[in-house]
Amino acid sequence: MSERKAINKYYPPDYDPSKVVKKKKNSNQTIKIRMMAPYSMRCTRCNEYIAERRSFNARKEVTGERYLNIKIVRFYITCPGCNNTITFKTNPAEAGYTPEEGAVRNFEKKRKQETDLLKRLEKEEEEDKKYQLLRKKRKNNPFWKEQDETGGDVMEKFEKRLIEQQRQQELTDELEAIQQQVDKEKNEDALTKLLEEEKEKEDEDKSAPVKPTPTPSSTQPPPLKIPSKIIVRKKTPLNLDYSSDSD
Ligand SMILES: [Zn+2]
Numbered sequence: 419m420s421e422r423k424a425i426n427k428y429y430p431p432d433y434d435p436s437k438v439v440k441k442k443k444n445s446n447q448t449i450k451i452r453m454m455a456p457y458s459m460r461c462t463r464c465n466e467y468i469a470e471r472r473s474f475n476a477r478k479e480v481t482g483e484r485y486l487n488i489k490i491v492r493f494y495i496t497c498p499g500c501n502n503t504i505t506f507k508t509n510p511a512e513a514g515y516t517p518e519e520g521a522v523r524n525f526e527k528k529r530k531q532e533t534d535l536l537k538r539l540e541k542e543e544e545e546d547k548k549y550q551l552l553r554k555k556r557k558n559n560p561f562w563k564e565q566d567e568t569g570g571d572v573m574e575k576f577e578k579r580l581i582e583q584q585r586q587q588e589l590t591d592e593l594e595a596i597q598q599q600v601d602k603e604k605n606e607d608a609l610t611k612l613l614e615e616e617k618e619k620e621d622e623d624k625s626a627p628v629k630p631t632p633t634p635s636s637t638q639p640p641p642l643k644i645p646s647k648i649i650v651r652k653k654t655p656l657n658l659d660y661s662s663d664s665d
Pocket residue numbers: 461462463464465466497498499500501502
């Protein structure tokens with residue numbers, strides 16, 4: 419029975435594998451795949467809107483282009499409205515896709531903030547490098563001066579800017595300290611007020627000799643005062659009359 423299920427093939431004794439014609443592999447071949455639209459788009463021929471994540475039977479083709487040794491892939495889909503071929507490529511630089519033909523993106527995602535940050539960082543680094551270079555030059559020759567376009571000394575300008583930055587930092591630190599102080603004082607005031615109110619309430623309740631109220635400036639609660647004479651008041655017994663309830 420097991421012979422029937424065998425998966426190995428029979429090779430006759432005169433079999434020569436070198437004589438077998440090899441199939442040529444086409445590197446430019448496109449593969450049929452099932453994919454989803456990576457972004458919402460609009461067909462340029464029939465104005466049909468194609469939503470993001472709509473499924474398509476697509477063709478995938480590896481292009482010759484590369485970004486940092488990453489292969490760029492092109493996809494072909496057909497518009498469900500007019501059978502127009504829509505193509506788009508992967509974009510490894512931005513971790514996304516770039517539309518090519520047949521359709522346009524409905525909106526661009528925001529990438530501005532990141533690029534802005536990068537640009538700013540680059541600029542700062544450049545300035546820092548410039549400053550270090552100037553400092554080196556100045557060290558070698560204390561009377562060396564570089565004139566900028568307005569005629570002022572570049573070194574002075576840099577130093578001024580540095581001082582300004584430091585001053586701003588100090589100012590913000592001071593502001594924070596003041597804010598913290600204010601918050602703390604507010605909390606303390608609230609605490610003393612609360613304590614006072616409680617004291618007053620107790621006094622009213624007991625109608626005991628008036629205790630000195632704590633001064634508002636003092637932050638710590640006053641020490642507890644134990645009265646020399648403790649009066650124990652007897653509770654009046656409850657007059658429970660069950661006569662009406664009793665049978
Ligand atoms: Zn269309």
